[in-house]
Amino acid sequence: MSEPFVGEIRQFPYSFAPHNFAYCAGQLMPIQQNTALFSLLGVNYGGNGTSNFGLPNLQGRAMMHQGDGPGLTPRVVGEAEGAATVSLIQTEMPVHSHLMTVKAAGATKVTGSGSGSYLSISLLPTNAQQPAYNNTTTGLVPLASTMLGMAGGGGAHENRQPFLVIPFCIALFGMFPSRN
Template sequence: MDAFVGEIRLFPYSSGRSVSGWCLCDGRQMPISQYPALYSIISNLYGGDLKTYFNLPNLTGRAVMGSGRGIGPTPSDPTLTTRKVGDVAGERTSSIEPINIPSHSHQITGAAYTNANNIDTPDATTVPSAPFNIKVYAAYNSGAIPATLAPTTIGDAGTAYTAPIKVANMQPCLQISSYYICLDSGGTYPIRP
């Protein structure tokens, strides 16, 4: 199958092999004077100095994404960004910070506790007047006794972590080999509409 100059193909064998008329898409600089046809097609979309060299696209360790505005859950989803040819996007890792986590709360449920046994407490004027086995105590107070729990009784589970946490951000993939771009000597110059 013939190729067009500037066409990019995925080759299924080791990227260490040299392919006649093709060059690895690794972002390298190419002299404009040596590859004028390829330069006329991709120009400086992927970098260059506009005078003596241009860069090939760098697809090393990257997935390819089409240009334009992506389609989200709805066609008018404002969260999707318009991408143009030559844009680089994405990160190998993402930082998760407190602002990335939605606010939430945890409900604690339990039954109100009542004493199984009422214990009467002697007051300061109570004096024992009888020997062993005789109960001496103040009158029973049936009113509720306010209680404040110690601060350590209920608290946060774990420690707050405020520094960003890096997490892997890679889609499932299969490494085949590398992308190659067709050079001037490897293909036919495409007719542009």
């Protein structure tokens, strides 16, 4: 591994931060022991700027470049956006129920059972090795609306991209990047 630039962020597949790196987990660092890194990051990620400064917090986040472009909103260094879950408002997803129907198949009445019918999917053998499902709509019975419960109503839902957990680490020491 080549010597990193101070403040360079890399991903490592280890359960620890390598030597001279720290996790990007938003922790506060003392300025006195990390003057080069503080001169690059400042207080963009937290801290008071007199005795400490914050490292970026990339836990559960995706990185995005600063700046803007045609049709895009501007982004600044250290800005955190998004949410792991989102609650929908009433106009987006009003409270509602789902209707479910099932096929009621006749059966020989068993002592103590109700009407002598049971819920089923009828199998019609097309050949000995692969039965076919009877998908006709005859004999469908609606279940009570209380069987499935209510949906919507401001409940939160998952909002994250698919992900693979590999921690981000920032170089505490190394070559100081030149400004061209």
